[in-house]
Amino acid sequence: MKKKVTSVDIARAAGVSQATVSMVLNKKYNVSFSKDTIERVEQAARDMGYVIPKRRNHSDSKVHKLIVVFCPTLTNPYYVMLLQGIEAVAKEKGYGVFVCNTQRELKLEEQYLKMMPVVRPQGIIYTCNPSRSFMEQVEELAQQIPLVIISNREKTIEVDAINQDNTKVGRLMARHLLDLGHRDVAFITPPLTKRQQQRSKRVEGFVSEFEREGLKGHVIIKAADDALDKIIPNIDSEYKMGYNLTRELLAGEFSCTAIAGLNDMMAFGIIDALQDQKYKVPADVSVIGCDNTFYSSMHRMSLTTIEHFVPLKGRDACDIIIRKINSANNPYSGIQPTSIYHIEYEPKLIVRKTTSYAKARKHHRKNN
Template sequence: MNRKNVTSTDVARRAGVSQSTVSMILNKKYNVSFSRETILRVEEAARELGYSMERKQKKPRIQMLGTIFVLCPNLTNPYYFSLLQGIEKTAKKNRYDVFLCNTGRDYGTEEKYLKKIEKLNPSGIIFTFTPSFPELVREISGKIPVILIGEKDAVRGIDMVELNSERMGKILAEHLLKLGHRKVAFLSTPLTQRQSARRARIRGFCRAFEEAGYRESVYVRSLPEEMDVMFQEVDMEYKTGYELASSLVMEIPDITAVAGTNDMVALGIRDALLDRHYRIPEDISVLGCDNLLFSGLRGIDLTTVEHFTPKKGENACEILLKKIEGRKQNRDKSSQGMIYHIEYEPRLILRGSTSYPRQL
């Protein structure tokens, strides 16, 4: 191997550890504890390959001061625009520029952005979703302030504006139970391991029906996991609701209520039912989650759950600015030691798309 081209990835491969572990050990930045054996193995692999952190660190470091990078999984759901609106409003007020990175839910793209952003050394980073590389994000947070808008307890050791998606799912279920619904469905976009919010909403929904003694009458349907990367298409979430609802009513014609994992899915459910001449809510109730702007428009009138999306964006940026200011004032220890966690209590927005179940 040409020693001039040796990278930390090569060292990681030789030592049998992750690239971020190599970086932390050779930089002497132990955000987590490593065994003596692991440290020695990494150092030995670096020596054998001729890899030198000192040589790597000689390059002058770019600094994009006054810049915040925001990572977003897609630009097809208005939910993310609401978050961005809150982030940008606060950033502009404090004279910071915002750069948007759309990962397209692709692991490789996300990792590439993270590594490039780390080299650019901006003032801060905001994740609008749960990162796929939490260990790498924790490493970066030791050098650049990072804030996460994501599922509660999804990543430890990072400042967060938390989503309580399990509570959101429970709110939807409790509303249907109070109305008297017993045979219901929950339709979702793909339930991949990294989509913790989707899985949490379903968990809360099903748990409420289970506690009421009706778990067996809850039907959960989702797209295959491999379709998650297709969600760059503008109408994919809407199509998910439409297609799943279309097949659902053929399979289970006596269903009385259908919930979508978000408002976009719920709108697809609504249109599929209307196209098949079901009345909403007289025949089937429909409800979603996120309280998007057009969910409350006349003619749609969707019952949903509000969890204050723009405000979460504002809070995320405010926390980030506090962390940035702390480092500017050379108060690194206090700013890094304090972990911020903010959570809003979601609430039901009752509209005209839900009612009592039809008599079967």
């Protein structure tokens, strides 16, 4: 029996990647392949007896105006805000959005990546850094179709990116507390695993600002157990982490005058834990979060936080995708330009009612 010709065989014969073969043979011409590459792939396929599908007409292509978004979770308002920004631009330009919720699972991310040649999106947006296991695969995809990563500033792969310097965010949080006279503080965070390096960057920035003031050792880091990073998150997972870690902190010798949460959801848990133990916020302990989610601006919350323009990042990512699609469809003088976009917003402190000047505190232990 004659062996069935596969895309791997054609790729080997044409001297290109398997992804390129898949895109070319499926007539995915909204991406920038050279005429020579297309001819080599199609000729190799013909020589090996592969039947090339007929080219779709213009009306068929309208069905596939699709942008895929890789998202690690939908339980944190941060990612919901990103999606709102992406979907606003996509809808305006006539594109659909397909969300791949990886739930921070390597197997799920791998499954979704394997689906891309079948789904055939016109663009892909990663709302966080891809898992290190798939960096090479993502970079190869970016050579075939427009792909943008909304990430902590990392030079792991050279693709379009909406960057965020999380060390700067951490320093800004710390600077606000230092300016208010806080010298003994805590930072409460979800697990600081290797695949969540953006969290560690924020913590590092926070600690470094205290060290610059000669206050090394004056920051207590309370991180959730690494095992929790492997559990599919619930809508209240980060709130509960903030609450439980704060209760642990209060159970010992507690002398902190301020607590920072990695994000707003953690900060809400911190506030509730403090108030349950009869601490007043901010009279006894100041609290700061990050992300400036909708809830943080509510009157009863009124959380001091960091604004880093999350919805605008989503809009920018989608704008880049559509700009590159249009550029591929209408090349300049018949030549497809190569361009790499890098956009970064300066984070901004939003002062509300959960932070105030530090008051002198004595080491003491509250009764549970």
